[in-house]
Amino acid sequence: MSESYVIVGDGIAGSSAAEAIREEAPDVDVTVVTDEGEALYNRILIKEFAKGKLPEAPISIHEEDWYDDRDIDLRLNTLVTDVNPGTHTIETHDGDEISYDKLLVAAGGTPNQLPVENSDAEGVHHFWTFEDARRIREHAEEADTGVVVGAGLLGIDLAAICGGQDVDAKYLMRGNRWWRYALSEEGAEIIHDGLREKGVEPVFESGAGSFETNDDGEVVATIDGNGVRHESEFVGVAIGLDFNVEILQDTGVTIENGVHVDEYMRTEVEDVYAAGDITQFHDTILGERAQNGSWGSAKQQGNLAGRVMLEDAGHDVETEPFRWVSSYSITHFDFPFLSFGFPTLGDDEAERKYSDNEWRRLTFKDGKLIGGVLIGNLAPQSKYKQLIKDEAVVADQKDVLLQDNFDLEDLAIPQEQ
Numbered sequence: 567m568s569e570s571y572v573i574v575g576d577g578i579a580g581s582s583a584a585e586a587i588r589e590e591a592p593d594v595d596v597t598v599v600t601d602e603g604e605a606l607y608n609r610i611l612i613k614e615f616a617k618g619k620l621p622e623a624p625i626s627i628h629e630e631d632w633y634d635d636r637d638i639d640l641r642l643n644t645l646v647t648d649v650n651p652g653t654h655t656i657e658t659h660d661g662d663e664i665s666y667d668k669l670l671v672a673a674g675g676t677p678n679q680l681p682v683e684n685s686d687a688e689g690v691h692h693f694w695t696f697e698d699a700r701r702i703r704e705h706a707e708e709a710d711t712g713v714v715v716g717a718g719l720l721g722i723d724l725a726a727i728c729g730g731q732d733v734d735a736k737y738l739m740r741g742n743r744w745w746r747y748a749l750s751e752e753g754a755e756i757i758h759d760g761l762r763e764k765g766v767e768p769v770f771e772s773g774a775g776s777f778e779t780n781d782d783g784e785v786v787a788t789i790d791g792n793g794v795r796h797e798s799e800f801v802g803v804a805i806g807l808d809f810n811v812e813i814l815q816d817t818g819v820t821i822e823n824g825v826h827v828d829e830y831m832r833t834e835v836e837d838v839y840a841a842g843d844i845t846q847f848h849d850t851i852l853g854e855r856a857q858n859g860s861w862g863s864a865k866q867q868g869n870l871a872g873r874v875m876l877e878d879a880g881h882d883v884e885t886e887p888f889r890w891v892s893s894y895s896i897t898h899f900d901f902p903f904l905s906f907g908f909p910t911l912g913d914d915e916a917e918r919k920y921s922d923n924e925w926r927r928l929t930f931k932d933g934k935l936i937g938g939v940l941i942g943n944l945a946p947q948s949k950y951k952q953l954i955k956d957e958a959v960v961a962d963q964k965d966v967l968l969q970d971n972f973d974l975e976d977l978a979i980p981q982e983q
C-alpha cells in the first residue's frame with residue numbers, strides 16, 4: 567500500500583501542501599478534505615466580487631479537474647469531526663474514517679459573532695467564504711442603509727463593499743480610530759477620509775450594543791454602545807476569528823489561540839502538522855511564537871508543511887525553516903496601503919507624514935525593525951522587509967529609515983550582524 571497524506575482544508579495552505587507533495591512524490595496518496603462546496607478560490611478577491619467589481623470566474627483558482635489531473639482525491643462538502651493520532655485516522659461528519667500516515671491540519675478560522683442581542687439576525691453578515699461573499703453582494707445590492715462593526719483589516723473590506731454598492735453606511739469603531747493597534751490618529755485619519763469619500767461614515771467610541779429586527783427576523787437597525795440608533799438593513803461584522811482547532815482537542819497538540827507548531831510546521835504529535843492561519847508558529851526572525859493572517863504566509867507554510875511531511879517520511883526533499891515577512895495590502899482607496907511584518911507588536915516606533923495621503927509607521931523590538939504600515943508610497947517595502955529578515959539593529963537610525971527615499975547603504979549597520 568502506498569503512503570497516505572491527508573490534508574484538512576482546501577484553502578491556500580492546504581492546497582499548496584497538496585501541490586508540493588504531488589510535485590515531489592508522484593506515487594503517494596494525497597487526499598484533501600474540505601467542508602466547503604468548491605475547490606480553492608482566491609479568498610483575497612472575494613471582496614472585489616462582493617463590491618460588484620468582479621464576476622465569479624476569475625476568483626476560482628482550481629477547478630475540480632486540477633485535482634483529478636494530479637490524482638489528488640478532493641472531498642468537497644466533507645466536515646472533519648475528529649482526529650485520532652492513536653489509530654492514525656480522521657473521522658468525517660458522515661461517519662467515514664480516513665487513514666493517514668501524515669496529516670496536515672490547515673483548517674483556518676471562523677469569524678466570531680458579536681456577543682450582543684440579535685447578532686444572528688437575518689442580514690447580519692460575517693465574511694470568510696465565497697458563499698458569504700455571494701450573500702453579501704446580493705444583500706448589499708438591494709440595501710440602502712448599513713452598519714459595519716470591527717475596525718480592522720476585514721472590517722474595512724465590508725465598509726468598502728458598502729461604499730462600492732452605494733449603501734449609506736456607518737462604520738462603528740470602539741476606539742478613536744481605525745486599526746488603533748497599528749496606526750496613530752494621524753495615519754488613521756487618511757483612512758477615515760478615504761472612507762468618507764466612499765460614503766461610509768466612521769463613528770468613533772461607539773461599537774455595536776444590539777440589533778433591532780422586524781417581524782421577519784431581519785435586522786433593521788443597530789443600537790451603538792452609546793444608545794444611538796443607526797438604520798441598518800445591512801450589517802457587516804468582522805471582530806476576529808476563532809481558529810478551527812476543535813478536531814485537535816485532546817490529541818496532545820498544544821492549542822492556544824491556534825495550534826503550536828515549530829518552524830517546520832510540526833506539532834508536538836507525531837505525524838500531525840499544521841499550516842496557515844491556524845498556526846501559532848515559531849517565528850525564526852522574532853525568536854518567539856507568532857501568528858500571521860495573510861495569504862502569502864499561509865501559502866508558504868502549506869508548501870513547507872507538505873515538503874517536511876515528505877522529508878519526515880524519508881523522501882529526499884530539502885527543507886528550510888519558515889522565515890517569512892508577511893504583508894497585507896488594501897486597494898480600496900485612491901492611495902495604496904500596506905502593512906508588513908508585525909505592525910502591532912514591538913517596544914518602540916517611529917512615524918512620519920509626507921503629504922495628505924502619504925504616511926509611514928515603523929515598529930521596532932530590541933532595536934530591530936519588525937514591522938510597519940505604509941500609506942501612499944509602497945516603494946520602500948522591499949528594503950524594510952530585507953532589514954527585518956536581516957534582523958538589523960537600526961532603531962537608532964529612524965531619521966534615515968523615514969527619509970522619503972532612503973538607501974540601505976545610508977544605514978550604519980553594526981559589523982557583527
Ligand SMILES: Cc1cc2nc3c(=O)[nH]c(=O)nc-3n(C[C@H](O)[C@H](O)[C@H](O)COP(=O)(O)OP(=O)(O)OC[C@H]3O[C@@H](n4cnc5c(N)ncnc54)[C@H](O)[C@@H]3O)c2cc1C
Pocket residue numbers: 574575576577578579580599600601602609610611612613644645646647672673674675693694695720723810813841842843844858859860861862864893894895896
Ligand atoms: C474577505 C477576506 C479578505 C482578505 N484579504 C486579504 C488580503 O488582502 N491579503 C492577505 O494577505 N490576506 C487576506 N485575507 C486573509 C487570507 O485570505 C487568509 O490569511 C488565508 O486565506 C488563510 O489561508 P488558510 O489556508 O490558512 O485558511 P482558510 O483559507 O481559512 O482555509 C481553511 C479551509 O479549511 C476548511 N475547514 C475548516 N475546518 C474544517 C473541517 N473540520 N473539515 C473540513 N474542512 C475544514 C475551511 O472551510 C476552509 O475552506 C483575507 C481574508 C478574507 C476572508
